[in-house]
Amino acid sequence: MFTIDSIANKFRLSYVVFALLLCAAFVSIFLYAETRIEQELVKGRLLQQLQLSQEKQGEQTVYIANPGIKIYRFDSAPANLKALARETVQEIRVTVNNNDGKTETNLHFFAYQKNGKKYVLTYLEGNEIAMENYPVLAIFEALEDIFANALKVAVLLSLLIAILFSHLSAKQIIKPLLDLKKAVETDHRNLTELTHLPSEVGVLARAIDEKNHKLEQYLKREQLFTGDVSHELRTPLTIIMGASEVLASQLEDNSHLSEFANRISHTAKETSEIISALLLLSRAPEQLDAPQTSINTIALNEVTRLHYLLRHKPVSCRIIAEQEYMAYVRPELLKMALGNLIKNAFQYTDEGEVIVTIDAKKITVSDTGLGIPEKMMPLLYERFERLNDINTGNQADGTGLGLSIVQRIMTHMGWRLIHQANKNGGSTFSIYYHK
The missing domain is CATH 1.10.287 (Helix Hairpins)
Structure with a gap:
């Protein structure tokens, strides 16, 4: 799947864009050169025809010559041509009548002054200029299609070459980065082999x-x-x-x-x-053994151990579990994580109920306590951040390390800790122990 976030794909895309810009520049130069050459050839042909017509017909208001050539004395030219005509050859789209009905074609025209007299010379495309009439223009029109087709082929080949070259070049440029990635992933054993590179x-x-x-x-x-x-x-x-x-x-x-x-x-x-x-x-997770541990037993022991926090409060606590649930985990770590969640629930609940629920995927600790303000959510697992009591405005008792320690244990064991606010107040923390 192509993604622009990849360095290799950015490099490949830059090559293709560069090739497109280069091709666009060449096409623009070709079209400009073709237009200028055609204008000069048309101008030369029309000036030649003006001279021939004057030699044969003398001074006339309009000279007509085939194919498609019409020369006006300036005062006799159509008003739109007199307004637009300049010394350089110009081109406009016109509609003409022929045997097939009305068709659109290009009209080339320019203004020319000779011996104090001004003319408007025109050439209407669509009529073949015979070789004997003006061989240079006839040859150019024949070669124009050849050059256009050759340019199309050149553009396509340039893009194909750019794509192929960008693919090969990207591999060579990205290879050192991939070697560096591999070295880092292999506990840096091969990293020293790359440190001497001058790049x-x-x-x-x-x-x-x-x-x-x-x-x-x-x-x-x-x-x-x-x-x-x-x-x-x-x-x-x-x-x-x-x-x-x-x-x-x-x-x-x-x-x-x-x-x-x-x-x-x-x-x-x-x-x-x-x-x-x-x-x-403090030890690496892969260095720890993970015996099969009873979640129910640890939850019951922690509730019993911390029940003194509810001694003078109208708060009840119950454990909900359909059966005995087991997990492969160090009991010391699970005890510390679950104990911190239960302790927080007991400590910050003044009335209502604390429920510990255990099922095949998760352990949840839900309370009807103070809850967590929205402004504290980004700092929920930060060290030394403590909850403010909404009744007194003072910070609640504690060091602000409990949730931080729980999150660290979850990361260490590869589990997940999720917080949800209860609709009727309080919080629910869920430990997902099955990946």
Whole structure:
């Protein structure tokens, strides 16, 4: 399929356009030359006829000579010809009567002054000028058709040659770009082979190689930072979890302090899981295994874990699923993504209901909360962008990272996140996990 966006097609099209312009220039030059030659030949023939007529007939008001020649003394010429006649040969369309009825043809005419007398000389096309009358003009009219046909053939050949040459040239010009594309797609293994080229492709290859090197260094620093932070945090978290378990074991079963000890232990475990998920996000997707994971179980666990956010609100939550649905995904990543959506729905819904729906294609989290203003839609997944409370005008609690993290997880797993505004207020976020 031809598309103008392709560089190769732009190059081919430029060749064809150039060939058309060149052919148009040659055709224009040919037509101008043909017209000028014909005018000069007609003028020469008519002047010759004027001289012959004056020698044979003397001074007359009108001289008529075959084929199609008529010479007027200026004062006897038709009014329209007197008004239009100049020293150069001109041409107008006229209607004449002949044996076949009325037909249109061209009338050539010009004004000429000789010995103080002025004439209008005319030649009507459509009558064959015999070789014996004026052989030069007769030969020119015979050659005119030959030149016209030859010009048509030349134009067609020029266009065919331009198309063929543009196709071959485009391949040679685009080949270095295709080599560069292939080198980039093959993890830059062959990119160094192109950086030494002196052409524009070499300059582009060097720029890409330098940018890739900087990007690799940046990603390496990010991975090292994530790994170092995770490693340093795991030790204190392990100590916290161990200490909370020891504390819980030493408390009486009905002690009101047991709840706090359990909360410390659960929070430390959740933080450890978050660290694991962040470590997974720092790795390439193809390096991760994707075990079969129960979506229903993770959704139920997240609703239970975050239900404390609804403790003092007239908000209910329910999960709708016809059966147990499974997906090949790291459970840590799905837990973080789904947990952020459920947490937002709980946090920004003051009354009504939050519904988590699971089917064979998607997971949806729908709420009757604040909703998202239209002006915030372009920044929906931007980091540190927080929703404004429409009642107070103040920014809601949170860091503004939740949706950004969810979108990053979706991209990492090759899934899709779609937002829709509910008619009665609130939002619906859908995770499409089947491609």
